[in-house]
Amino acid sequence: MLTSVCFINLLIFDLLILPILNFGINAQAKIGDCSFPEPEKVCCNNYHDVNGVCMKCPDGSYGENCTETCPDGWYGELCSQECECKMNQQCNFIFGCLEQDLEPQFTFSTFTLLKISAGFLIIISIVIGVTVCVVKRGLHDEN
Numbered sequence: 001m002l003t004s005v006c007f008i009n010l011l012i013f014d015l016l017i018l019p020i021l022n023f024g025i026n027a028q029a030k031i032g033d034c035s036f037p038e039p040e041k042v043c044c045n046n047y048h049d050v051n052g053v054c055m056k057c058p059d060g061s062y063g064e065n066c067t068e069t070c071p072d073g074w075y076g077e078l079c080s081q082e083c084e085c086k087m088n089q090q091c092n093f094i095f096g097c098l099e100q101d102l103e104p105q106f107t108f109s110t111f112t113l114l115k116i117s118a119g120f121l122i123i124i125s126i127v128i129g130v131t132v133c134v135v136k137r138g139l140h141d142e143n
Contacts (some may be wrong), residue, residue: 032056046078060094069093 032054033048043054048066057066062078070079070093083091091097 026034058094 032044034044035042046057047054073083074094075093085091
């Protein structure tokens with residue numbers, strides 16, 4: 001009777017416990033490998049094949065075989081970090097640091113200064129034109 005109880009316990013262990021333990025070990029050994037049940041090697045999303053081993057996507061990329069680059073405003077591992085760039089700047093999709101300054105050549109204050117200067121030139125032109133007309137009219141009236 002003791003032998004049959006041991007046999008049943010061993011059978012339960014073999015049928016129920018070992019597969020669970022083996023699955024955990026195999027899953028750890030094959031992180032990123034989604035081949036099962038496919039016969040050929042297939043890496044999971046956000047992994048790519050490097051010499052027969054599925055490796056996590058390099059920073060700045062994601063997706064199937066790591067073919068997608070981070071969208072604007074995101075960078076780093078699986079594009080999980082948000083850039084802190086200004087609206088007129090573009091962040092590097094790998095590191096997040098400033099990649100390119102898209103600052104316009106004329107800033108708002110320079111543009112405002114140009115408008116004010118143009119306004120003064122128009123006013124001065126009008127004043128000069130009116131003065132010339134008044135002077136000519138005065139000379140014409142004297143004759």
